[in-house]
């Protein structure tokens with residue numbers, strides 16, 4: 532344990548030295564491969580507003596921020612320069628309208644927002660965010676009981692959350708319903724509302740198309756490999772139709788919820804979109820499959836960020 536801690540702090544110090552000396556930036560610039568960055572919420576414990584603004588200045592200074600659609604154009608034409616970086620935001624939550632968008636506009640950095648039209652329509656929260664908050668307010672014994680009744684032997688919140696990802700849709704809905712009735716009085720705290728509630732159609736219509744591309748993140752954010760063919764069709768193809776009708780703009784980019792896909796899921800995406808992004812960590816290569824594009828999670832501090840720009844899996 533102590534050794535592990537020591538190892539971690541040595542590794543962290545090394546990252547800072549590498550960052551401040553400029554070595555990390557030089558290494559990143561030397562690698563001529565496009566990057567797609569993955570974001571969710573700006574201004575929380577993981578990624579502060581200051582850090583995000585620094586990242587945008589950094590990207591403008593050292594790389595070429597372009598839209599994901601423009602990057603796909605270049606990949607298909609074989610004309611990438613390896614300086615491209617495309618920003619993506621998953622889940623379509625309030626924070627992206629109130630915090631991320633004004634910052635992107637101020638710095639003139641394009642981005643793609645992957646949103647779920649079913650959640651926008653119903654106003655429902657991302658099922659995972661909602662379930663996690665509700666599990667969190669349950670007592671340990673009640674939570675363990677509820678999980679056990681549903682066939683899950685785990686008792687810790689994150690382990691239960693992990694187990695839910697493997698459930699068929701019906702079983703997952705039943706479990707969510709059980710937890711909902713156990714926490715009937717629950718309302719999310721204000722700060723969570725401000726950041727995690729879904730965007731509204733009106734907000735999405737305000738996002739300027741020159742800077743913000745709207746992509747689909749399915750209708751309701753299910754784990755796609757657990758679905759039947761007809762559900763897949765509705766979540767993947769139906770979500771595009773819904774977004775295009777409501778927003779009157781073209782939607783041809785897709786993001787797999789939680790990155791989860793299999794050959795059947797990817798084939799469905801191929802039939803209905805121009806490209807799709809995953810959560811596989813890596814840089815884009817000229818020969819990358821445009822329906823399995825890797826992304827880089829934005830680091831929580833400068834050192835972690837500059838390191839991931841040349842070592843995406845670090």
Ligand SMILES: [Zn+2]
Nearest residue numbers: 621622788789
């Ligand atoms: Zn998501």
